[in-house]
Amino acid sequence: MGYLVIKCGGSVLEQLPKSFFENIVSLMKVQQLKPIIVHGGGPNITQLLTQLEIHSTFHKGLRVTSNEVLDIVEMVLSGSVNKSIVRQIIAAGGMAVGLSGVDGMLLVGKPISSTRELGYVGKIESVNPRFVKLLAEEGVIPVISPIAIDGDGQRWNINGDIAAAAIAKALCAPLYMVSDVPGIMKNGQVLSQLSVSEVEELLKDETISGGMIPKAQAALECLRSGVEEVVIINGLEENGLIKLINGMTIGTKIMEDVTCKISQ
Template sequence: MSYIVIKCGGSIVDELPDQFFKSILQLQKNKQVKPVIVHGGGPMISSQLEQMNVSTTFIDGLRVTTNEVLDVVEMVLSGSVNKQIVRKLIEQNAQAVGMSGIDGHLIEAAPVEQANQVGYVGQVKKVNIELIQTIAEQNYIPVISPIAIGLDQQRYNINADTAAAAIAAELKAPLCFISDIQGICHGDSVLSMVNQTQITQLIEQEVIHGGMVPKVKAALTGLASGVPKAVIVNGHESNGLIKFIDGKAVGTRICLKEVSHV
C-alpha cells in the first residue's frame, strides 16, 4: 500500500483553497495513494494565547510550553484546527478522521534535551503506525495534530514538521510540506532542489531562517530514516500534490546528496 504524508503549516491552514482538498481526494481515488495529514497551528495558538492573556515566549524556535500553555495548544490544535481540516475534506466527499498523537498512543514522546528551558516540548520516540494503517485501509484519511503522550502520561507539544517526518519515515512514504510560499527562495528565484550541504550553507547565510529551519531539518532527518523523497510546495499551486506524486518538478525538493536529475 502506497502512502503520502502531507504536512499543512499553520500559516496556510485558513487559506487553503477547495482545490487543495480535492487534490487529496484525487490522490486517494485516482492515484491509489493513501494520504495522511499532519498539521500545525502556530499563528492560531499565539492568537488564542494572547486573547486569554497567557504569556508565550520562544527559545531556539521552540515555544516555551507550561501546562497552562499546553492546555491552549491542545485546544487549538486538536480542536479548532484539526476539525477545520476534517470539515474541509468532508465537503469534498472524503472520509476523514481527526485525531491527536495522544489517541491510541499514536505518537509517544520524551522531553527534548532543553526541557528545563522550554517545558513540555517533546521529541518523537515511537509512532503507532498500525493505527494509521488500520484507519487508512478503511479509506479514511487520518488528520493528525502533533500532541504526543509520554511514558509518564504527560502531554507533549511536538513540532508538526518533526511529527510529519517521523510518521513518513515509519510509512516509508513521500513527505510533502504545504506552505504559503513557492519553496526555498534565494534572491528572486525559487530553488528547485537543495541537498544537505546546500541547506547547511543557506542556514548559515540566513537564506533559510525562521520556521523554514525546522522544516528542512525534519525533511533531512526523514530522508535519512527511510522517507523516499521530500518537497516543499505552495498550497495555492493548482494540483501541486498531484504533480509531486507524478514525479513532476514542483516547489523545492530536498535531498540528502546532490543528484544529477529530478
C-alpha cells in the same frame, strides 16, 4: 498503494483553497495513494493565547510551552483546527478521522532538551503507526495533530514539521510540507532541488532561517532515515498536489538515496 504524508502548516491552513482538499481526495481515489495529514496551527494558538492574555514566546522557531500554554495548544490543535480539516476533506468527497498523537500512543514523546528551557516542548521518541495504517487501508484519511504522550501520561507539544517527519519515517513515505511560501529560497529565487549536504550548508550560513529551520531539519531527519523525498510547496498553488504527483516542478524537492523499512 503507497503512503504519502502531507504536513499542512498553520500559517496556510486558513487560506487553503477548496481544490487543495479535492486534490487530497483525488490522491486516494484516482492516484491510489494513502494520504495522511499532519497539521500545525500556530496562528490559531497565538490568537487564542492573546485573547486569554496568556504570554507566549518563541525560541529558535519553537513555541516555549508552559503547562498553561500546553492546555491551549492541545485545545486548538486537537480540537478546532483538526476538525476543520476533517470537515473540509469530507466536503470534498473523502472520508477522514481526526486524531492526535496521544491517541493509541501514536506519537511517544520526551523533552526536547534536558534544560527544559522550552517547557513542555518535546521530541519524538517513537511512532506507533498501527491505527493510522488501519484507517488508511480502509480508505479513511487520518488527520493528526502533533501532541505526543509519554508513558506517564504527560503531554508534549511537538513541532508539526518534526511530527510529520517522524510519521513519514515510520511509514517510509514521501513527505510533502505545505506552507505559505513557494519553497526554500536564496536571493529571491526558489531552489527547485537540493541534496542533504546543500540543505546543511544553507542552514549553516543562515540562508534558511525562521520557520523554515524546523522544516529543513525535519526534511534532513527523514532523508537520513531513508525516506525517498521531501518536498516543500506553497499550498495556495492551484492543484499543486496533483501537479507535483504528475511530475511537474513545484517548490523545493530534497532527495537522498538510502533504503527504508516500514515500522510495524
